[in-house]
Amino acid sequence: MSINRWCLVIFIGLAGCTNAKSVATDYIEADLSGQIDGRDWLYKHAYTDPTIKTPNEDDVVFVFLPYIPKDKCPKSQDDASDHRSVMVAAPQQTKQVKIKAGTQRNLVFQYDDKAGDQVAKSAKKGKIKLLKITPDKVVGKLFGRFSDTNWVSGNFTAIVCNSLDLR
DSSP states (O other), X not given: OOHXXXXXXXXXXXXXXXXXXXXXXXXXXXXXXXXXXXXXXXXXXXXXXXXSOOXXXXXXXXXXXXXXXXXXXXXXXXXXXXXXXXXXXXXXXXXXXXXXXXXXXXXXXXXEOTTSOEEEEEOSEEEEEEEEEOSSEEEEEEEEEEETTEEEEEEEEEEOOOGGGGO
């Protein structure tokens, strides 16, 4: 085998072995995932929380969890070992909305630090696009980034909860 072919085989082998997750810079066509506090994160459950007040009355808060809670509309955080989550406020309309820290529409990464204290970081940039809204669920895509160690991107389906579900 020639040297060029060996180089190609080695290059393909190395590329196939790479496990590093690149930081998204836009929507990705996969389930919502990313990194929170520098650790890989994948949403397993999402719901709307109408009990959280937003600056815009027409907005709804989406909560994304890395586990499936006991109740589809959890009243509090389950006893899950992973307390990392993402929250974002968006209008209940099928359109794309920009997200930016310090504005009415914000995406927040939440996690426990090494001392066990809750940390919240607002994405510096991002966007959310709701694709389908029904009385029971919302389908959309989300992108948000605070840094190379706190970012999310991908598709989601969220359960629509009402205030009575969360009391």
